[in-house]
Amino acid sequence: MSSNATPSKGAPVKSTGLHVGEPAPGVAKVDPIIVADNVTRTFGGLKAVDVAHLEIPRNAITALIGPNGAGKTTLFNLLTGFDKPDTGTWTFAGTSLAGVPSFKVARLGQVRTFQLTKALGLLTVLDNMKLGAKNQKGENLFRALLPFLWRKQEEEIEAKALDILQRFKLDAKVEDYAASLSGGQRKLLEMARALMSDPTLVMLDEPMAGVNPALTQSLLDHILDLKTQGMTVLFVEHDMHMVRHIADWVVVMAEGRVVAEGPPHDVMKQQAVIDAYLGSHHDQDLGATESENVEAMKELLHDED
Template identity: 70%
Template sequence: MPDTTVQTGTPFQDLPAARAARSEDPQSAAVDYSGTVAKDLAYVEHEPGVHKPDPILVADNVTRRFGGIAAVDVGHFEIERHGITALIGPNGAGKTTFFNLMTGFDKPDTGTWQFDGNDLASVSSEKVARMGMVRTFQLTKVMNRLTVLDNMLIGAPDQPGEGMLRSLFPMLWKSREKEIITQAESLLDRFLLLKKKDDYAGSLSGGQRKLLEMARALMSNPQLVMLDEPMAGVNPALKQSLLDHIVALRDEGTSVLFVEHDMNMVRHIADWVTVMAEGKIVAEGPPRDVMNDPAVVDAYLGAHANIDLGDDSVLQDVE
């Protein structure tokens, strides 16, 4: 097998040959998305707004202001296809606002962005979801007075029985409804919620609601899943389950972008980390490199993050 080892910064036009060589490996019976993404990202420089070998989401000059405050001011941003990308930054950095802009829940003041080559400017949130880019929310959005199973069914596309006229003719939609219910129960079983399928969603714990929202997002078989703080408020006993589900998404070929403050989670599962501060992209790279970046430490903790607060002489120096 030819040597496909590359150094950071190798031109992207060499990627097709490297990928073709890897695909000829007789020992590779299935696609190893984790290994493929890691090898492809080895080409990428560790700098803000860097281009990726195979981006699924690309944003240019996206800005959003509230009054005199620039909540988002992103010059260039890309997400690598089939990878797990973490979007981190301090509170108020603009991460959730950026999510809202990309998914059609808010409109930017300027900018363009494309998903899988399709322009998303002026595209509504429901159409964005139908195109294959779905999201979850920091505060879970479940229908409390519907059962867990009914919450899942809401997320399924192509439901002919929703039409007023077609609903009068069960033979037109019964088979599709059975397919959707089977898919929903399979996902609930995977997320350990099958026993709760007939319970009201409002009776679930915070962690179970996070699982339900993630499972519902998968009903549309998306290409990109965007998770806004999936670990926020989750019982530690459920955190490992959520981690496993996110990794499983990548292993199945789904691209993942998630916002998170739990640096241990980021370090263990992310292929690539992008850092936002004051609405801007300030750093990018593999988790280990980003965690040691002085710009990242400063953005999170301030310039005096490493001082000993018990040393009075340090306080005098700060003054």
């Protein structure tokens, strides 16, 4: 553990239910579901991720934020087995995931969605959902030839899929091809499909990116509902108002490192966060998304005053 995670000798230890000690990069959590140490990833001469120590609290919604190029999605890819780090170890629910491929990570209960959805466009919505179920008997070549071995399970999987689709208000699209869905509906489908494997941790990479405003509230409600159902949520997001609205804990990255952690109302006021979003842009032309993000930070800081 990094020195930041351990209170100085003789200092009082504070606990807020999620963390122990003063909120700072690498602060210890009361019940962490992910613990990562010395995770680095370099592309050419650029160190995209350089995380000394990070713990993600269980049964909470954690937002991973930071300016463009901070390393958020790269860290996501490393933790879920979609990329390999140069160095580092990490555990999920006490099990080491270093070197474990993504499909095995998902089987352990850690699933993710993507900024660009991965729905299979030439399959129906229902078939996409069925693919999300784990331990299917019919996946074995020999058993696939003997329907009586898997038919009952297939019926149970379909019933579960229809129930989840109804909760996500996609039941009217059951027989539609996934390619025909809107961007927001594909986000909903990807989140719904993730629930087919009964995950413990759901990781969402920019769940609101490209979503029609009419579906934004629906997605927010579903993310909050994941926590209500006992799941842990870790998500990357650029919408600061959304982060403050639903996150229990915020981790801030800049230039590959974790520069701040804390409850959303507190972390927004930390100097490291202000510098990450505002200080690095004085002499740069910003894109539309980043400009909106900077303005949102200013609004939030103003609201807190």
